[in-house]
Amino acid sequence: MADHDGPLDPLTPWYRTRRGVSALAAAMVVCAAVVVLISWPSPPDTSCGTGAPGLQWAGSGADRECVGLTNERAFAADPRLKSITEKIAAENRRVRDQWDRPGKGKRRVDYVKVGLLTPMTESDTSALPIGEIRSSLEGAYIAQCRANGCPGLPRDEPLGIGGEAPPLIQLVIADEGRGEAHWKPAVDQLTALARGAHPLVAVTGMGISIEETRKAAVELSKHGIPSIGAVLTATDVNADRLFKVSPSNLDYARALRRYVDRSPLARSRGYLVFDSRNDNYVRTLRQAFDTTFPRSIGDNRTSFVGATGNEPAGTPQLFTTAVNNICQTKADMVLYAGRDRDLGPLITALAGRQCDEKKPLTLLTGATGAFQQAQDRRGLLTKSRISVLDVSSAHPSLWLKGQHAPRGFPAFHDSMKALGFRETVLVDGYAIMHHDAVLTAVWATRNVTAHTGDETPDINDVYHELTNLNHTTSVPAAGGQLSFDDASHGWPHNKPVPLIRIPDQGEEAPPPYRTP
Structure with missing residues (x-):
């Protein structure tokens, strides 16, 4: 062994080596990340409406409202809407059960979703009073029941859309707030439903003729989703995939x-x-x-x-x-x-x-x-x-007398009575028009599935079918035998204006x- 003139060089501590420095740096990063995760506040809980996961707080101060979607669990901020929202939620659950638990010896029946975009509360300055909101929901529910063959309705539905013909319809209520101030979060939730099983195929209602409605329709169109306005009459509320069942101004x-x-x-x-x-x-x-x-x-x-x-x-x-x-x-x-x-x-x-x-x-x-x-x-x-x-758009008192009544009105009226609604539902015309908007969505959807044999239609096919609802496929609505084509710019042909x-x-x- 060779001799050394002086003492041996001491070993370099591990933490001063290049590898040691790197290891220490990595450990410090991990520790810092842990500290941040522990101390960083979790996002605030914006949910509202007990048992209704699709609802969230939007806005601030006096404009703060509980808005969003309800489907199988009812929620009504205004107690005057409690009864009808519970009816819709119960029918939505019945529809799901026919797919999830059809019963012994029964086949599964597929279903899709149709949105109803509307305010669900009123204020002193909102254009939609609560009475018209309630009528709107009732009319939409009658159309849903006619499509699904609700218990209590005759099975020989004269319109050919009843009797559990697939797909069945879940009616998803999308509350956009009084004055439609919170249309964006409601529409964002609706667009998310267009993907996956049992998709959203159309949105109906669409509130009233104001700029917020136009923006909502434009946003839905960007996602390929057709929308059908019930009482929209302003000639400048338009979007690529927006239709109306009402006349224009x-x-x-x-x-x-x-x-x-x-x-x-x-x-x-x-x-x-x-x-x-x-x-x-x-x-x-x-x-x-x-x-x-x-x-x-x-x-x-x-x-x-x-x-x-x-x-x-x-x-x-x-x-x-x-x-x-x-x-x-x-x-x-x-x-x-x-x-x-x-x-x-x-x-x-x-x-x-x-x-x-x-x-x-x-x-x-x-x-x-x-x-x-x-x-x-x-x-x-x-x-x-x-x-x-x-x-x-409607003249219920005249039509009840049989004067100039559209062909589709008696069947609607019979279904309304069979479901236990009183004549007061008809007073403001909103039930008729929202029934017709939902009916039009169902009519287009069922026409697509009849052609394709696929019980889950593509939203693009539903949109194209809406532009072809004429002649043999015109819509037998309560407010008139409605026709649409690619030249009508979303407005109905042949709509009576009493x-x-x-x-x-x-x-x-x-x-x-x-x-x-």
Whole structure:
């Protein structure tokens, strides 16, 4: 062994070696990560609605609402919706059971989902009162039951969509908040349902004609999901895959014009009273009146601030100037472009006019549900010699008498009674229109499955079928025999637009205008 002149070099400590330094650094990173995971706060729980996992808090302060989806577990923030939401949830569970637990000797029956996008609460400034929301849910449920063959309904469903023909339908309620302020989280949840087993094939309802509705329809279209509006009439609420079962505001104006031209009102002097807010419905109805009644209206117009909407725009329902100007111009025909909520106060203001009180005054408007506001003031209308002419998507009181009733109305009415609903469900027309929106989705879906033999249709096939619902496949809706094609831009052909006169003078109702 060789000798060394001095002491041996000491060994380098392991933690000073390159490998040791690397090991220490890695350990420190792991420790730091553990500390972060332990100390980092977990995401806040935004869930709301006991037992309803699809609901979540959205917004802040006064705008904070419990919104989202409900399917097999009912939730109603407003107790007036408790009964109908429980009926829908129970039917959704019955549908799932026919797939999961069909019973001994029975085959499994597949199902798909149809969304119902709607506000589920009201406020003093929301355009949809709770009564119309409830009617909407009831009409949608009647359509679901007719599609699924609910217990209590006749098995020989005349429309050919009953009797458990696959796929069955789960109706998923998507609450977008009062004023539709929280449409985005509701739509995000709906789009997620379009994937996987038992997919979402369409969304119905779609609220009312405001910008939030258009944005929701555009977002659904981006995901390939067709939507079907029940009471959308604004001509600028459009999207690639948005359909409507209602007439447009231009159709409303044309229907009124047709009636006026055939009546003593043909030579009347008109006056336009319109809501000045940035609201798609009132804006496009005003434009339709200007286009259709240019000589009658001319420069005769006064605006007011409506009581509905998400943003304050001034003191609402100030009609004094409008009434004084109507007197000054000696107008005998008032065209009203405003929301239902403001119609009653306008009638009250016109009844107090200080000019020629014995001269009859006719108020013209177009809306589903506006006739109920007028009906509530029949005594005042009669006393003040005011008549309201409302063209609408539905005329239930007339159709119950068998006058100009669409072919599909009696079957709808029979199902409504068999399910235990009273005639009051029909009052505002919203049950009929939401029934028709859901029925149209079912009609397209069942047509696809009949052609393909696949009980789970592709949403693209459902969309294309919606554009081909005409002639032999037109929709036998309660509100009319509806047709759609690729040239209709989502609007229905052949939709009746009945005229409602309040107070009723006992005269026979004219045949309705029909959409081209």
